[in-house]
Amino acid sequence: MIVISVVHQKGGVGKSTISQALATGLDGQTRIYDADHQGTTSRWVERRQEDGVDKPELAVGRIEQLPDLISQAENEGVNWFIIDTPPEHSGEVNLRTALSVADFAVMPTRAGANDVQVLPKTMRIARQIGVPFSVVMNEYDGRRSLHKQVLADLEDMATRNGQTVLRPLRSLAAHQDSTYAAQTAIEYAPSSDAARDMILLTREVTQITRGEQ
Template identity: 30%
Template sequence: MQVISIAARKGGVGKTTLSMHLSVLASAPGKPALLLDTDPQRSLAWWHRLRAVDEPNLIEAEARELPDLIEAARREGIGRVIIDTPPHAEDSILSAMRVADLVLVPTRPGPLDLAAVSSTLDLAQRVGKAPLAVINHAPPRTGAAEPSIVSEARAALANMGATVAKTVLANRVSMSHAILTGSTVNEHEPGGKAAGEVEALWREIEALLSRNARPAR
């Protein structure tokens, strides 16, 4: 079983949106992923209630329940678990990081958002995790080169010692339209630019999880 925790000390960087979209791609026919919503705002649970189908599965949880819930999911044969965390709540974030095989740290490319990333990276280091930073809500690419603010954000994250995902998620209105229908861009607008970006990010995540799972030789 693979556990992905999505964490950031700053709010509004796209943790819940990322959880929604990745959970659908993480599901396989007859084997839905499990979402654990540990954010007291329960935005993830609100989206889940809008869906026409119950999959992926979702449990509203407290951070202290995570070890038991993860073990129960393992016994039930769940393939993938995705944990959405609250901002600011250090203990909750640490609990989610401890049970994760991979920690994702989304951030907008703005300076104030980047300034807040270092504290999340410090928490991951405290529990021995090497997180993957994901640049989110970025200006869409208009040419061959990515926008300068994205390149600068990538360099800043690398200087903090973070591994940065190659895929950047642009700020696209199709994301909001999809969420309001209880779906994801991959379901609402398959083949669109936003769907392509999310799929590319998921391929990166799968490859990283696969490498991490390989036994040492």
């Protein structure tokens, strides 16, 4: 089983969107844990269950119980365990706990200065713990020179940390619209650019975590 934590110490960068896309798009049995007290992903899974959709499963428990929840999932044949983390403005306990049990971390960010400036701190924590990670730029617009520069800066930042940057995700309506149906863009609009972005992201994560690159 492979454990993936989706982390960034800044809110609103797309952690839940990416966590949900991975939990539905990865091959095999998946289980997702929502560490955010807002419970966005937990409610999303519960709505899916009400609609008769059984992927992903929801792991429930205190964050201190993550090692036991992960062991239980592995014993039950789960292939992927995804951890959706909260922003940590006042402390790092939840973030460190989520990273300490992960095999790999995905770090989403937007192009905003406040988002990018926080990212090195999250990288340092991951490096201290020893978990490999990749950065993904969310809401990317390749027509904007600023976005191109930010993407280049992220690539430089990741390279200096011995890590990589994944294919960027564009700002597309299907990502937001799909949440009303408790789905992801891949499920809601499978032929859309948003779906293609997430399919490629999921493929990259699979290749990295399984050493297929």
